[in-house]
Amino acid sequence: MYIVLFSMVTCLSTCYCLIDDGKNEKHCGPLKQWFESTSVSVEIGKKGFHREVVTTVELSPDVVAEVNVLLIYRWPRGVYLDPYQLAAESDQRDWQILLNSDIDLEVPAHKTSGFVTYVYPTLDGPSPRLLKVTIPIHGRYSEPSFIGKTFTSVNIEPPELLLRTEKCMQLNNLDPHNVMDAPCTADNSSTCSWVKIQCQQEHAPVSFQFPVGDRTLVMPVCGGTLLVTVICCVALSKYMWKHHI
Template structure:
C-alpha cells in the first residue's frame, strides 16, 4: 500500500516538475519575443542649464501580464537631478525613481562624480500606449576655459531598458540579451536579476551644451573691478570730506 502511494506521489511530482519547466520555457520564449519587439527613444527638451530628458518605451502589447519595467540612467558628473524637485513632482507622474548616491546641488562639475538613477514605471504588464518618463536635469557649473572655449559638451548615454518576471528563471535562454543585477523595487530592499535589451546600444548619446567662463579674462576683469572699486571709494571719501559728513 505504501509503495503504491509513494509511486503515485513520485509520478505526480515528476509531472508537476515537467509542467513547471514547460511553463517556464514558454514564458521565457514570450519574454524574449517582447524583448526583441521593444524599443527605446530619447529626446531632449528646453534650453540652458535646466533641461528635460524624455524617454519613450514602446512595449509589445498583450504578451505578458506580470512583467516589470526598469530604466537605468547613468549620468555623467556634468549634470545632476534635484531630489527635492523630484519629490515635489511625485504626484504628477506615474513612476518612482531611486538614486544610487546622495546629490550635492552646489558643487561644480569638476568636484563631483557620476551617479545612477533607477526609474520604475508604476504600470506593470503590457499596455497599448507607450511608457513615457520625463526627468528634469540640470547642468553644473564648469571650470573656466583657458583656450577660449565658450561652451562645453556633456554627453549623456541613453538609458538601459530592463525587464523582469518571476515566471522566467532560465535567463540563459534569452541570449543575446544579458542578465544584470539591479534593485527589485524603488525601496532598494533586495536585488533581482533583470534582463537587459541588447539592441538598444545603437542609440546615440544626448549632447548637452553649457556655457563656460573665459579664464584668460580673469586678470583684466579682476584688475578692472579693483580699479573701479578704488575709484568709487576715493570719490565717495572726497565727497564726504568736502561736505563734512564724517
C-alpha cells in the same frame, strides 16, 4: 523492488521537469517576442542649466500588466539630480526613482563623479504601451577654461532597458539578452533578476552644452573691478569733503 521504486521516482522527476519546463516556456515565450518589438528613445528639453531628459519606451502591444520595467541611467559628472525636487514632485508623476548614492548639489563638475539611478515606470494605459519618463536634471558649474573655451559638452547615454515578469523563472535561456541583478523596486528592499534588452540599433548619446568661465579674463576683470572701485571711492570722498558731509 528497489529497482522498480527507483524507476518510478526517476519517471516522476522527469515528468515534473517536463511540466515545469513547459510552464516556463509558456510564460517566457511571449517575453522573447516582446523583446523584439521594444524600443527606447531619448531627447533633451528646455535650455540653460536646467534641462529635462525625456525617455520614451515603446513596448509590444501584447505586453501584459504583470511585466515590470526598469530603466537604468548612468549619468555623467557634468549634471546632477535634485533629490529634494524629486521628492516634492513624486505625487505628480507615474514613475519612481532610486538613487545609488548621495548627491552633493554644490560640488563643481571637476570635483565629482557620475552616478546611477534606477527608474521604475508604471504600466498603465491602452495598447500600444508608450511609457514616457521626464527627469529634471541640472548642470554643474565646470572648471574655468584656460584656452578661451566658452562651452563644455555633456553626453547623456540612453538608459538600459530591463524587463521582468514573476512567471518567467528560467531567464538564462533568453539569449542573446543578458540577465543581471538589480533592485526589485524603488524601495531597494530586495534584488531581482532582470533581462537587459539588447537593442538592434545602438543609440548614440544625446549631447548638449553648458557655458563655462574663461580664466584668461580673470586679470582684466579683476583689474577693471578694482579700478572702478577706486574711482567711485575717490569721487564719493570728494563729494563728501566738498559738502562737509
